[in-house]
Structure formats: C-alpha cells, structure tokens
Amino acid sequence: MYERYAGLIFDMDGTLLDTEPTHRKAWREVLGRHGLRFDEQAVVALNGSPGWHIARKLIEINHADLDPYSLADEKNAAVRRMLLDCVEPLPLVEVVRTWYGRRPMAVGTGSGSALAEALLAHLGLRRYFDAVVAADHVQHHKPAPDTFLLCAERMGVSPTRCVVFEDADFGLQAARAAGMDVVDVRLL
Known part of the structure; x- marks a missing residue:
C-alpha cells in the first residue's frame, strides 16, 4: 500500500x-x-x-x-x-516493522526529544527510525510544516515523496503544508 x-x-x-x-x-x-x-x-x-x-x-x-x-x-x-x-505501542507499529529496512522512516513529534528518545528506546523501537524530530528541534511547531520537513531532510527524501501517519488535526495540517500525503490513523 x-x-x-x-x-x-x-x-x-x-x-x-x-x-x-x-x-x-x-x-x-x-x-x-x-x-x-x-x-x-x-x-x-x-x-x-x-x-x-x-x-x-x-x-x-x-x-x-x-x-x-x-x-x-x-x-x-x-x-x-x-x-x-x-506505555504500550499501538497497532501501527506493525507498519513500522513491515517497512523497516525497505524505506527510511522518521518520527515527527510534538514531544520533547528527551522524552521521545526515552520512550522509543524503552520500547525497543528507536532502532527502526533514521531520525527523530521533536519539538525542541524546530522553531515552528505543528500545524507549521517544519517538523515533517526536517524529518524528510534527515531521511534524505523529497517531502513530496513522503507519507505521514498522524492522529491530530494540527499534525494533519502540518503534513499537508509540507506537501506530503497523510494518513489520518483515527480512520484506520
């Protein structure tokens, strides 16, 4: 898909x-x-x-x-x-595991980097991601596109060739503003 x-x-x-x-x-x-x-x-x-x-x-x-x-x-x-x-992972983690090694992947979060890194490491998920971009890495936060644009940059992928998985309205707006396709996981 x-x-x-x-x-x-x-x-x-x-x-x-x-x-x-x-x-x-x-x-x-x-x-x-x-x-x-x-x-x-x-x-x-x-x-x-x-x-x-x-x-x-x-x-x-x-x-x-x-x-x-x-x-x-x-x-x-x-x-x-x-x-x-x-904390427990949600079912979408299966998409991460399926695509690991096949496509570069990143996390773009409104949480701070210390918390994001700690949680991903604690659950054994950090290794799947080429980049983790957190609130303290960008000046303009969601709904601005900066978080997702920096993810694309760190993965070495054009923004227009990325898809974002999001559950919040601000995140959906940010992905669209970045020129990326977006999956509203609330609808899955």
Whole structure:
C-alpha cells in the first residue's frame, strides 16, 4: 500500500504509542498541585503541540501567573515517570516493522526529544527510525510544516515523496503544508 512513497514519517503520541491518556493524567496531576483546573477539551484540541504551548493555553484558561515552560517541564517529568512504567505501542507499529529496512522512516513529534528518545528506546523501537524530530528541534511547531520537513531532510527524501501517519488535526495540517500525503490513523 505504501510502495509509492520513498519515506514514511510517524507522529508518536497517539499514533505509534498509547500515551495520550497518560499525558492527560500528568496534566491533571501537575495542574492540581498548582490549584488549577484541567480543561480536557483544550488539551485535546492542541494535540500535537509542544507542551509549553499547551501549558500557555491552560495558564490562560485558569488566569494564572505561571511560566509555561516551567509548567511544561513539570508535566514532562510526570509523564516520563508514568510512561516508562505503562506505555504500550499501538497497532501501527506493525507498519513500522513491515517497512523497516525497505524505506527510511522518521518520527515527527510534538514531544520533547528527551522524552521521545526515552520512550522509543524503552520500547525497543528507536532502532527502526533514521531520525527523530521533536519539538525542541524546530522553531515552528505543528500545524507549521517544519517538523515533517526536517524529518524528510534527515531521511534524505523529497517531502513530496513522503507519507505521514498522524492522529491530530494540527499534525494533519502540518503534513499537508509540507506537501506530503497523510494518513489520518483515527480512520484506520
């Protein structure tokens, strides 16, 4: 089915790994420590965005005076602690295993590189990917195309010859803006 593509790019959270419930649990925990309300709809609407961007929105909703980068760091520490104990790969990992060695592949994620690398390594998946491009590798995040364009560059593949697997609206927009075909894994 993917023979016509020269490179395959995968979002991580909610696409390759079942991390979304844990991200929400971590946000609840961290916001609770600060006496802030967790707005699940706001978080889901921002899926694919870097943590500091989500933190900024949650701070705004709560009319709080906190640093979004510090809040995101707190949340990432909570996520890392929780995820390394319970994260599981999603069925799309079979596509990765099937195409390994046949096409270059990359991960393009809104998570930070330390968390992405730790999770992929912990599950024995890092070896499948030629590149991992995370939020701290680009200046403009999803829905901007930068994450996926850098994936293509690091794989040595023209963007127009790539397909992206995504589960978030921002990621779908980013893939299209990069001139790439995209598979909405929510429809699989």
